[in-house]
């Protein structure tokens with residue numbers, strides 16, 4: 160696993176996501192962060208494989224049993240996360256993503272895609288270490 164993901168725990172109600180922009184891997188805030196907030200992201204964004212684990216994120220919307228593959232998420236969550244997906248994931252999973260968009264279009268709604276949020280302006284040495292054990 161590469162930086163910066165190495166130090167970020169999963170949450171089912173994440174306050175950031177990781178995306179490659181102009182060749183740089185950015186941690187991008189999804190909402191305002193207060194000093195001392197733990198930065199989290201949802202590991203299933205750009206997630207593949209068939210790893211499962213029990214989540215201890217404590218969020219009200221915690222999914223408890225997590226499957227690593229993006230397309231195992233509930234469809235509403237796939238659609239919510241669609242704008243956050245990295246370009247490499249869009250390319251690798253284009254067929255499934257087109258099916259997702261088609262399903263959504265069939266319901267008459269548009270999904271906005273592209274850069275969302277703002278880059279988290281801190282250095283990795285300031286990140287809080289995990290409250291969760293590995």
Ligand SMILES: C[S@@+](CC[C@H](N)C(=O)[O-])C[C@H]1O[C@@H](n2cnc3c(N)ncnc32)[C@H](O)[C@@H]1O
Pocket residue numbers: 160164165166167168169170213214215216288289291292293
């Ligand atoms: C990339 S590391 C995250 C940082 C790591 N906790 C640390 O202290 O360096 C991923 C590992 O953290 C643990 N982890 C992260 N988020 C978790 C969560 N929401 N529930 C349970 N374990 C989690 C799991 O053991 C997972 O394999």
Ligand SMILES: [Zn+2]
Pocket residue numbers: 170171172214215216217218220221222223
């Ligand atoms: Zn959770």
